[in-house]
Amino acid sequence: MAEVAVIGGGPAGLAAAQALAQAGHAVDLFDAMPSVGRKFLLAGKGGLNLTHSEPFDSFVQRYGERAGLLKPWLQRLGADQLRDWAASLGVQTFVGSSGRVFPQDLKAAPLLRAWLHGLREQGVRFHMRHHWLGWAEDSALRFETPHGPMLQRPAATVLALGGASWARLGSDGAWWPWLQARGVPLAPLRPSNCGFDVGWSAHFRERQAGQPLKSVVISLPGGWRQAGEFVVTAGGVEGSLIYAASARLRDALEREGHASFELDLLPARSLEWVAAELAHPRGPRSLSTHLKTRLGLAGVKAALLWELVPKEAQADPTRFAALIKALPIRVSAPRPIDEAISSAGGVRFEGLDDRLMLKAMPGVFCAGEMLDWEAPTGGYLLTACFSTGQAAGQGAAAWLAETA
Numbered sequence: 001m002a003e004v005a006v007i008g009g010g011p012a013g014l015a016a017a018q019a020l021a022q023a024g025h026a027v028d029l030f031d032a033m034p035s036v037g038r039k040f041l042l043a044g045k046g047g048l049n050l051t052h053s054e055p056f057d058s059f060v061q062r063y064g065e066r067a068g069l070l071k072p073w074l075q076r077l078g079a080d081q082l083r084d085w086a087a088s089l090g091v092q093t094f095v096g097s098s099g100r101v102f103p104q105d106l107k108a109a110p111l112l113r114a115w116l117h118g119l120r121e122q123g124v125r126f127h128m129r130h131h132w133l134g135w136a137e138d139s140a141l142r143f144e145t146p147h148g149p150m151l152q153r154p155a156a157t158v159l160a161l162g163g164a165s166w167a168r169l170g171s172d173g174a175w176w177p178w179l180q181a182r183g184v185p186l187a188p189l190r191p192s193n194c195g196f197d198v199g200w201s202a203h204f205r206e207r208q209a210g211q212p213l214k215s216v217v218i219s220l221p222g223g224w225r226q227a228g229e230f231v232v233t234a235g236g237v238e239g240s241l242i243y244a245a246s247a248r249l250r251d252a253l254e255r256e257g258h259a260s261f262e263l264d265l266l267p268a269r270s271l272e273w274v275a276a277e278l279a280h281p282r283g284p285r286s287l288s289t290h291l292k293t294r295l296g297l298a299g300v301k302a303a304l305l306w307e308l309v310p311k312e313a314q315a316d317p318t319r320f321a322a323l324i325k326a327l328p329i330r331v332s333a334p335r336p337i338d339e340a341i342s343s344a345g346g347v348r349f350e351g352l353d354d355r356l357m358l359k360a361m362p363g364v365f366c367a368g369e370m371l372d373w374e375a376p377t378g379g380y381l382l383t384a385c386f387s388t389g390q391a392a393g394q395g396a397a398a399w400l401a402e403t404a
């Protein structure tokens with residue numbers, strides 16, 4: 001029988017297991033999948049963005065309304081500590097041009113391998129293909145295992161079950177109704193860092209899906225503005241700049257039923273310059289050639305203008321210039337949560353004490369993406385998962401010491 005059960009072997013669960021093992025506890029870690037850290041490994045495919053190097057005060061602000069709540073845990077395990085920890089496992093990190101922090105080889109696998117090796121040496125026991133199914137009536141943990149159903153009655157439990165994106169990697173959000181039934185306050189799970197549907201014409205979709213829009217700026221009502229790039233998809237838009245705007249767009253859709261952003265296709269040029277170039281006599285040349293030669297607008301950028309700018313506006317240099325600098329793009333819905341990089345919502349902080357123990361279930365702690373916070377990409381997601389994982393593990397160890 002487990003003394004302490006950690007359920008979920010993503011970064012949050014592994015960090016909790018580490019903290020508990022360091023405090024001298026026998027830890028049994030259960031995960032539904034055949035191996036742990038699947039989403040962490042996937043994150044490493046495009047270059048593992050472990051954390052971010054910006055100063056702590058701005059770093060914390062990336063967690064928006066939850067900044068104040070997460071701050072104490074991030075102070076204990078933030079960007080610097082995460083880099084030191086990686087180094088202690090033999091993985092050096094570097095700061096990329098955007099301030100993002102990556103392992104030297106960009107990969108997650110060597111880090112995970114070294115981490116798991118260390119955890120096993122500390123006595124953590126791993127139980128794969130152990131699918132947690134909630135609690136039995138007497139509050140025992142119920143598992144489906146390759147050997148049949150199993151019950152566990154540990155002295156403390158850490159839940160680190162992840163959010164609800166990329167369910168095939170293990171985190172499917174199935175825990176939500178089980179916690180709700182136990183009186184835990186929860187926010188609905190919603191896509192975060194996600195793409196959006198726009199509804200392109202068949203002509204545009206067939207020719208432009210997959211094309212990147214580089215060096216553009218997105219603005220949102222209220223003054224939010226960011227430079228970057230994104231990709232046109234068959235049905236809409238996705239990619240890092242869209243992810244950065246995604247929480248605001250999603251919230252506006254929920255609140256008002258519609259949302260749009262303005263796209264500056266030539267952020268390095270002033271409106272006056274664009275208008276003057278457009279007004280330049282073009283003689284027998286087509287408007288398309290004129291756009292290309294005078295403004296450098298071609299490919300997907302030009303295609304977007306043909307798709308969205310009405311003919312009469314194309315004929316009016318002043319109106320056309322204004323649209324090149326601020327092209328409204330209306331989004332109709334976020335892409336499904338399963339496609340998102342992360343999810344928002346989950347266990348509300350008012351249901352947790354300051355060591356991440358559920359007020360409704362003493363002895364049960366929660367950590368990672370299943371908590372009700374969200375952050376943009378840039379290493380902020382993983383950092384908060386490590387940080388709250390450590391906090392829940394340390395919290396469980398302190399609680400066990402008190403109740404022994």
Ligand SMILES: Cc1cc2nc3c(=O)[nH]c(=O)nc-3n(C[C@H](O)[C@H](O)[C@H](O)COP(=O)(O)OP(=O)(O)OC[C@H]3O[C@@H](n4cnc5c(N)ncnc54)[C@H](O)[C@@H]3O)c2cc1C
Binds near residue numbers: 380
């Ligand atoms: C494509 C992609 C790229 C990403 N890149 C980055 C990046 O570069 N930087 C960054 O900061 N973040 C990135 N993220 C986000 C980051 O990977 C997640 O936020 C992080 O993995 C969440 O950690 P977690 O431990 O809370 O949950 P998870 O990593 O999701 O782990 C949860 C674990 O719980 C297990 N589990 C769930 N339910 C049960 C159950 N009922 N019984 C037993 N086990 C269960 C799952 O099998 C899983 O192993 C990326 C995400 C995606 C999808």
